Amino acid sequence: AQSVAQPEDQVNVAEGNPLTVKCTYSVSGNPYLFWYVQYPNRGLQFLLKYITGDNLVKGSYGFEAEFNKSQTSFHLKKPSALVSDSALYFCAVTSGGFKTIFGAGTRLFVKA
Amino acid sequence: GAGVSQTPSNKVTEKGKYVELRCDPISGHTALYWYRQSLGQGPEFLIYFQGTGAADDSGLPNDRFFAVRPEGSVSTLKIQRTERGDSAMYLCASSLQGSQTYEQYFGPGTRLTVT
Numbered sequence: 558a559q560s561v562a563q564p565e566d567q568v569n570v571a572e573g574n575p576l577t578v579k580c581t582y583s584v585s586g587n588p589y590l591f592w593y594v595q596y597p598n599r600g601l602q603f604l605l606k607y608i609t610g611d612n613l614v615k616g617s618y619g620f621e622a623e624f625n626k627s628q629t630s631f632h633l634k635k636p637s638a639l640v641s642d643s644a645l646y647f648c649a650v651t652s653g654g655f656k657t658i659f660g661a662g663t664r665l666f667v668k669a
Numbered sequence: 670g671a672g673v674s675q676t677p678s679n680k681v682t683e684k685g686k687y688v689e690l691r692c693d694p695i696s697g698h699t700a701l702y703w704y705r706q707s708l709g710q711g712p713e714f715l716i717y718f719q720g721t722g723a724a725d726d727s728g729l730p731n732d733r734f735f736a737v738r739p740e741g742s743v744s745t746l747k748i749q750r751t752e753r754g755d756s757a758m759y760l761c762a763s764s765l766q767g768s769q770t771y772e773q774y775f776g777p778g779t780r781l782t783v784t
Binding site: 593603608647651652653 | 724
């Protein structure tokens with residue numbers, strides 16, 4: 558069965574510091590990986606995705622993520638965090654069908 | 670352009686009643702998804718439509734839940750004999766095509782409360 562794990566309920570980082578939000582997955586076939594962000598009182602927004610090719614993918618708002626097949630991970634990163642990055646982040650995977658599996662989410666808190 | 674819209678934004682109903690939740694996808698998007706999100710959890714897949722047909726309804730929890738998309742655009746999620754455990758945020762999403770590789774665009778959700 559497909560699954561996604563986001564091991565941290567919350568990540569705290571100071572503004573200007575690099576941030577990492579972790580995601581690991583388990584699928585039986587090739588994974589297609591996504592990151593979405595949910596701001597308060599707003600719907601989920603697409604950030605970036607890995608389909609194939611370069612393991613480092615770049616997305617909206619300066620975010621990037623690295624696909625690591627051997628570690629089955631797809632961690633979200635940003636070199637310099639902003640207070641406005643504070644939100645709820647979801648990792649998601651599809652494989653072998655159209656059913657998308659989401660992680661439980663990680664709340665990012667960036668302190669000024 | 671207009672994004673995915675969902676109505677109503679909030680719905681309070683009594684246990685045992687029937688409810689309908691509506692989703693208007695982005696124009697031209699052929700794929701439509703319904704999810705359920707409980708507090709502190711990620712979205713849980715319910716059903717996927719490609720055009721008018723339900724291509725995957727494996728996430729519907731039981732036969733009280735049903736969804737339609739008769740003209741390949743607007744979709745309605747129908748819940749019969751509601752139970753308190755059905756209380757959750759119901760999300761709709763659409764994507765340009767029904768492919769595993771396309772990102773989804775989400776609506777703001779309908780918060781369902783069953784009393």
